[in-house]
Amino acid sequence: GENVEQHPSTLSVQEGDSAVIKCTYSDSASNYFPWYKQELGKRPQLIIDIRSNVGEKKDQRIAVTLNKTAKHFSLHITETQPEDSAVYFCAATFAGGTSYGKLTFGQGTILTVHP
Amino acid sequence: SQTIHQWPATLVQPVGSPLSLECTVEGTSNPNLYWYRQAAGRGLQLLFYSIGIDQISSEVPQNLSASRPQDRQFILSSKKLLLSDSGFYLCASTEGTSGFPQKGEQFFGPGTRLTVL
Numbered sequence: 657g658e659n660v661e662q663h664p665s666t667l668s669v670q671e672g673d674s675a676v677i678k679c680t681y682s683d684s685a686s687n688y689f690p691w692y693k694q695e696l697g698k699r700p701q702l703i704i705d706i707r708s709n710v711g712e713k714k715d716q717r718i719a720v721t722l723n724k725t726a727k728h729f730s731l732h733i734t735e736t737q738p739e740d741s742a743v744y745f746c747a748a749t750f751a752g753g754t755s756y757g758k759l760t761f762g763q764g765t766i767l768t769v770h771p
Numbered sequence: 772s773q774t775i776h777q778w779p780a781t782l783v784q785p786v787g788s789p790l791s792l793e794c795t796v797e798g799t800s801n802p803n804l805y806w807y808r809q810a811a812g813r814g815l816q817l818l819f820y821s822i823g824i825d826q827i828s829s830e831v832p833q834n835l836s837a838s839r840p841q842d843r844q845f846i847l848s849s850k851k852l853l854l855s856d857s858g859f860y861l862c863a864s865t866e867g868t869s870g871f872p873q874k875g876e877q878f879f880g881p882g883t884r885l886t887v888l
Contacts, residue, residue: 697884699879701879758817759817
């Protein structure tokens with residue numbers, strides 16, 4: 657089955673700096689890679705995703721890159737703000753097949769943005 | 772877009788008592804549904820998933836069970852709770868077509884925080 661490794665486990669940055677979180681996956685058949693943000697005591701919220709037919713996707717201050725050959729993908733947050741502080745999870749799955757949409761999650765990264 | 776409801780929001784139960792958590796989904800038909808558990812400060816553990824009514828698959832052997840009596844209703848149960856069952860229980864939904872999600876986006880409900888004493 658799929659295995660997703662996420663690094664770092666904690667990340668501390670100053671407001672305005674950039675933050676990068678990296679994930680590697682093991683199953684070359686995986687074709688859908690979402691990122692979730694979870695604030696304390698809340699549900700995970702889907703913030704951006706990427707499919708295997710593209711290498712990069714941006715949405716305002718966040719971007720995700722995918723390297724299929726190396727089987728890794730990364731989340732980039734620019735101009736960080738204190739409200740970006742949360743736990744971030746990456747995930748991977750093969751959408752459209754007998755994985756039935758089951759996501760394999762990374763272990764999470766606690767991002768702290770200091771004012 | 773989908774809306775996922777879960778109740779209760781919080782629950783405190785004694786060891787050995789039964790459990791029933793409910794999840795309902797609006798705004799989609801034939802969703803794939805999932806139950807996750809998140810222990811304090813930890814990641815997301817998939818417990819069960821369902822591709823249709825009465826079609827349940829278990830990912831982790833445990834004293835929990837799940838049922839799907841209606842297309843958009845998913846229930847998590849236990850006959851006797853253990854201390855280790857404490858955690859944040861999340862229901863999630865993905866649009867599906869005969870069980871095969873074409874888009875992949877998975878959305879979470881607000882969760883139930885369960886404390887077993």
